[in-house]
Amino acid sequence: MQGCTGVAAAMMSCSFPQPCWSKGMNFPSKVCASISSNALSTRPQVTTFSNVKKSLKASHIGVGGDGSSFLGPSLSEADSEVHAIINKEKDRQFKSFDLIAFENFAPRAVMEAVGSCLTNKYSEGLPSNRYYAGNEHIDELEILCQERALAAFHVDGKNWGVNVQPLSGSPANLAVYTAILKPHDLLMDLELTHGGHLTHGHITPRGIRVSASSIYFESKPYRLDESTGAFLMMDMAHISGLVAASVVNNPFEFCDIVTTTTHKSLRGPRGGRIFFKKDSVHGVDLESAINKAVFPGLQGGPHNHKIAGLAVCLKNA
Numbered sequence: 299m300q301g302c303t304g305v306a307a308a309m310m311s312c313s314f315p316q317p318c319w320s321k322g323m324n325f326p327s328k329v330c331a332s333i334s335s336n337a338l339s340t341r342p343q344v345t346t347f348s349n350v351k352k353s354l355k356a357s358h359i360g361v362g363g364d365g366s367s368f369l370g371p372s373l374s375e376a377d378s379e380v381h382a383i384i385n386k387e388k389d390r391q392f393k394s395f396d397l398i399a400f401e402n403f404a405p406r407a408v409m410e411a412v413g414s415c416l417t418n419k420y421s422e423g424l425p426s427n428r429y430y431a432g433n434e435h436i437d438e439l440e441i442l443c444q445e446r447a448l449a450a451f452h453v454d455g456k457n458w459g460v461n462v463q464p465l466s467g468s469p470a471n472l473a474v475y476t477a478i479l480k481p482h483d484l485l486m487d488l489e490l491t492h493g494g495h496l497t498h499g500h501i502t503p504r505g506i507r508v509s510a511s512s513i514y515f516e517s518k519p520y521r522l523d524e525s526t527g528a529f530l531m532m533d534m535a536h537i538s539g540l541v542a543a544s545v546v547n548n549p550f551e552f553c554d555i556v557t558t559t560t561h562k563s564l565r566g567p568r569g570g571r572i573f574f575k576k577d578s579v580h581g582v583d584l585e586s587a588i589n590k591a592v593f594p595g596l597q598g599g600p601h602n603h604k605i606a607g608l609a610v611c612l613k614n615a
């Protein structure tokens with residue numbers, strides 16, 4: 299798909315015709331016809347170009363809300379089984395109290411952003427450097443999210459950068475290892491039972507390598523000696539909300555790289571994030587290495603709806 303532009307790229311990547319258009323383009327009538335006949339409706343209905351245009355205008359009224367601004371039947375009409383399961387889970391979440399230590403309730407504004415039209419857009423690459431057209435709003439969103447991420451953790455954009463695309467905490471950690479290590483290099487990790495995580499190179503007591511971090515790299519419980527030229531990375535997934543609130547020590551004072559999930563104490567959507575020092579460390583340009591490890595190393599298109607949810611959550615952080 300790389301090297302393709304605009305609608306052609308978007309169409310090539312779809313298994314069935316999807317509504318694809320970008321600013322300034324006329325809505326092609328062929329695609330319009332496929333919207334009504336294919337994926338979007340099981341009910342008999344006449345969809346004309348002007349009806350689609352009307353519903354597109356309506357989508358400016360609400361971002362996510364009750365979903366009435368989107369094309370096609372509602373979830374309860376389109377899939378009563380999934381709808382019923384979601385309702386049961388909602389009931390369970392509101393009527394019971396079993397929030398485990400690393401869960402949280404995302405605020406309504408975050409849920410609206412995550413359920414928005416941003417889920418439709420492909421945007422491989424970084425702001426101003428994408429593989430296809432139609433990303434002007436996505437660029438604006440990602441830059442806003444990056445700025446808010448740096449501000450939320452009180453770090454200066456002159457010294458620190460951030461990649462807000464990792465899909466979750468585990469791929470964020472693997473992206474860092476991919477950026478700065480070669481296969482079988484040494485990963486010094488805090489043991490799982492002492493507060494580490496599976497993605498920190500965990501090997502079970504019986505010697506079984508259970509995550510990519512221990513399958514691809516050699517792991518050893520750490521004791522840092524700075525003369526070894528090691529990189530210091532902190533995974534602050536559980537405490538990132540507390541770091542933002544400045545009630546615990548600030549890892550940015552000590553580390554070269556900081557990773558986090560976004561859905562725990564930060565109360566954002568499910569996602570991950572990697573902060574890196576802008577100056578090279580041990581001769582490694584972390585910014586370039588980490589950005590390349592995220593894409594194309596480990597991921598394709600960023601989940602823009604989650605980047606929007608993250609931006610909303612960081613505004614509150």
Ligand SMILES: Cc1ncc(COP(=O)(O)O)c(C=O)c1O
Pocket residue numbers: 400466467468469494495497533534535536559569570
């Ligand atoms: C410290 C730590 N890092 C990484 C992860 C992985 O995050 P995710 O489940 O989003 O992949 C977790 C998840 O519990 C975690 O606690």
